[in-house]
Amino acid sequence: xxxxxxxxxxxxxxxxxxxxxxxxxxxxxxxxxxxxxxxxxxxxxxxxxxxxxxxxxxxxxxxxxxxxxxxxxxxxxxxxxxxxxxxxxxxxxxxxxxxxxxxxxxxxxxxxxxxxxxxxxxxxxxxxxxxxxxxxxxxxxxxxxxxxxxxxxxxxxxxxxxxxxxxxxxxxxxxxxxxxxxxxxxxxxxxxxxxxxxxxxxxxxxxxxxxxxxxxxxxxxxxxxxxxxxxxxxxxxxxxxxxxxxxxxxxxxxxxxxxxxxxxxxxxxxxxxxxxxxxxxxxxxxxxxxxxxxxxxxxxxxxxxxx
Amino acid sequence: xxxxxxxxxxxxxxxxxxxxxxxxxxxxxxxxxxxxxxxxxxxxxxxxxxxxxxxxxxxxxxxxxxxxxxxxxxxxxxxxxxxxxxxxxxxxxxxxxxxxxxxxxxxxxxxxxxxxxxxxxxxxxxxxxxxxxxxxxxxxxxxxxxxxxxxxxxxxxxxxxxxxxxxxxxxxxxxxxxxxxxxxxxxxxxxxxxxxxxxxxxxxxxxxxxxxxxxxxxxxxxxxxxxxxxxxxxxxxxxxxxxxxxxxxxxxxxxxxxxxxxxxxxxxxxxxxxxxxxxxxxxxxxxxxxxxxxxxxxxxxxxxxxx
Numbered sequence: 001x002x003x004x005x006x007x008x009x010x011x012x013x014x015x016x017x018x019x020x021x022x023x024x025x026x027x028x029x030x031x032x033x034x035x036x037x038x039x040x041x042x043x044x045x046x047x048x049x050x051x052x053x054x055x056x057x058x059x060x061x062x063x064x065x066x067x068x069x070x071x072x073x074x075x076x077x078x079x080x081x082x083x084x085x086x087x088x089x090x091x092x093x094x095x096x097x098x099x100x101x102x103x104x105x106x107x108x109x110x111x112x113x114x115x116x117x118x119x120x121x122x123x124x125x126x127x128x129x130x131x132x133x134x135x136x137x138x139x140x141x142x143x144x145x146x147x148x149x150x151x152x153x154x155x156x157x158x159x160x161x162x163x164x165x166x167x168x169x170x171x172x173x174x175x176x177x178x179x180x181x182x183x184x185x186x187x188x189x190x191x192x193x194x195x196x197x198x199x200x201x202x203x204x205x206x207x208x209x210x211x212x213x214x215x216x217x218x219x220x221x222x223x224x225x226x227x228x229x230x231x232x233x234x235x236x237x238x239x240x241x242x243x244x245x246x247x248x249x250x251x252x253x254x255x256x257x258x259x260x261x262x263x264x265x266x267x268x269x270x271x272x273x274x275x276x277x278x279x280x281x282x283x284x285x286x287x288x289x290x291x292x293x294x295x296x297x298x299x300x301x302x303x304x305x306x307x
Numbered sequence: 308x309x310x311x312x313x314x315x316x317x318x319x320x321x322x323x324x325x326x327x328x329x330x331x332x333x334x335x336x337x338x339x340x341x342x343x344x345x346x347x348x349x350x351x352x353x354x355x356x357x358x359x360x361x362x363x364x365x366x367x368x369x370x371x372x373x374x375x376x377x378x379x380x381x382x383x384x385x386x387x388x389x390x391x392x393x394x395x396x397x398x399x400x401x402x403x404x405x406x407x408x409x410x411x412x413x414x415x416x417x418x419x420x421x422x423x424x425x426x427x428x429x430x431x432x433x434x435x436x437x438x439x440x441x442x443x444x445x446x447x448x449x450x451x452x453x454x455x456x457x458x459x460x461x462x463x464x465x466x467x468x469x470x471x472x473x474x475x476x477x478x479x480x481x482x483x484x485x486x487x488x489x490x491x492x493x494x495x496x497x498x499x500x501x502x503x504x505x506x507x508x509x510x511x512x513x514x515x516x517x518x519x520x521x522x523x524x525x526x527x528x529x530x531x532x533x534x535x536x537x538x539x540x541x542x543x544x545x546x547x548x549x550x551x552x553x554x555x556x557x558x559x560x561x562x563x564x565x566x567x568x569x570x571x572x573x574x575x576x577x578x579x580x581x582x583x584x585x586x587x588x589x590x591x592x593x594x595x596x597x598x599x600x601x602x603x604x605x606x607x608x609x610x611x612x613x614x
Contacts, residue, residue: 091598092490092595093594093595094488094489094490094491094591094592095491097488098488098490101488158493158494158599158600159598159599161598181401181408183399183402183405184399184401184402187465191602196602284400284401284594285401287591287594287595287597287598288399290594291468291593291594291597291598292398292465294465294503295498295503
């Protein structure tokens with residue numbers, strides 16, 4: 001099946017293009033981007049032009065930042081193409097509800113992806129936690145925005161979500177593996193004085209689960225979850241890729257390259273079965289954190305100046 | 308049917324108690340409040356005591372602020388009683404999803420009320436707008452927080468929602484009367500430097516609809532909606548109570564006392580039919596505004612000092 005990729009930036013080149021190159025299901029048939037392109041693949045500067053010129057392309061994968069994504073997503077669905085969305089699936093909950101309704105009306109597939117759910121340890125962690133009672137959980141998600149989003153100012157603009165851009169990966173794993181639904185009870189958000197989105201956040205959930213998200217982590221990067229249960233301890237490290245039970249390595253690896261191939265395999269399955277997959281629970285928790293959270297103002301953030 | 312009222316503050320005494328006194332369906336059989344009570348009605352200081360002492364009371368109506376409301380709501384449902392919630396139905400979306408799931412599991416009714424949807428002009432406005440194409444809409448919701456929430460600091464605390472406490476009434480009408488789902492495209496929120504919730508907000512929606520919410524309005528209060536359509540102009544004034552078509556008064560009155568009796572009548576109907584009613588669309592738009600909105604810092608707000 002032929003697919004087009006819209007938004008040829010860092011995440012597209014790092015993950016989507018290699019995943020599609022290795023996919024038995026998909027052929028990357030076109031790209032749409034103002035600046036980027038992929039060697040040997042027809043490129044368009046404009047989505048409408050691609051949709052008009054290439055009726056043979058049945059599916060479109062969007063790698064745009066959340067704010068401009070809606071108009072593109074709507075255009076794809078109105079053109080009767082299947083739609084795959086990078087996380088988060090939109091800038092607002094209402095717009096994703098709208099896209100899901102539109103996909104249903106058009107009879108096409110929409111897949112709101114959460115790549116971290118495809119990490120190597122997630123399914124085994126979910127199976128191990130099922131039926132156990134969680135006493136406490138601690139999520140630590142600390143990474144360097146300068147390394148992962150160099151110069152990407154959109155991430156700190158209104159709607160860019162700031163530290164929730166990586167943090168929502170943790171929430172996508174949590175909402176997948178925990179036996180009970182998560183309920184946010186408190187939140188504290190740190191906004192740089194010169195930015196419109198938080199650079200750090202601390203969240204508290206019912207049942208003794210807490211999360212610490214920080215975008216200013218230099219040196220080693222941390223994407224860890226640790227749970228204490230009535231049946232022992234479980235840890236998921238490396239963004240869900242490495243599972244430890246009782247402190248001993250059980251499953252997985254530090255290699256995160258399997259996530260995007262798994263997403264494209266699932267997209268192919270959804271299209272074949274005529275189904276969609278839009279789970280907004282990670283995004284609901286982010287919206288809840290913005291609604292319920294206390295706001296602190298912290299030091300200005302500048303991509304160029306360290307410290 | 309016997310009902311208990313939890314949280315005997317201003318909104319309970321102004322609206323719920325008179326509505327129940329006049330209701331053909333309900334008898335106010337108990338109150339729960341640390342300070343307030345209703346003459347001639349058994350009062351409890353503690354919800355758990357009331358639920359234990361009065362198994363004959365089948366339904367409970369909560370008039371608590373959103374943040375402490377969840378624990379009380381959960382206790383009511385766990386005790387197998389029907390539950391009616393003042394707006395907004397909770398401090399977070401996830402907690403209301405949780406309550407809806409719990410009510411379903413318990414086989415009881417949950418009704419997340421939106422009193423403004425019961426205003427006199429709302430049903431006629433919805434009928435008139437159906438099938439018409441809206442070109443532009445302007446919502447102006449400006450009231451004096453000192454008059455309607457005197458000294459209620461909780462409204463400006465994290466999770467208190469600030470100006471969205473009245474603004475969500477406008478959103479509850481909009482989501483009821485508009486032919487198409489609302490989609491927020493931009494928002495600007497004004498936070499007093501000494502508070503955690505906004506005192507004013509300006510929202511933009513797809514389709515040329517905008518909203519101006521302000522909690523600092525002295526003198527005349529304004530709760531107006533004006534729409535221009537391909538079939539003429541419609542205005543809803545007085546919080547949905549007064550309908551004008553083409554500038555001429557069509558329906559309704561300035562009397563807002565009919566809203567709460569209508570809510571209790573609907574609650575009685577839901578209980579009789581074994582159904583629930585939880586529409587979160589107004590709250591989704593508030594969460595979207597907090598997530599997407601730009602934040603401004605404005606002057607300190609003090610309930611005592613005018614200006």
